[in-house]
Amino acid sequence: MLYLVSPIDISPDAFPLVGWIDDGIIVSLLISEVSQLVTEALKKKQLFNDTIKTELETIIDTDNVKTITVDAVTVS
DSSP, rough: OHHHHSOSSOTTTSSHHHHHHHHHHHHHEEEHHHHHHHHHHHHHHHHHHHHHHHHHHHHHHHHHHHOOOOOOOOOO
């Protein structure tokens, strides 16, 4: 990002067309990289949420609950 405002440039903007093209390429690369980072972060978050959901469903599985019968007795 600093490259875009830096006075040091691969091809200075003094050469109108060429100077703008290299800036455009840098901006495109920056947008592409940021978009990949955001996409990866969202995928990791979704995978984490899916894993937690699956584990909770396994823990709270009410289909396999066994009933325990207890006979009550009087304690004196």
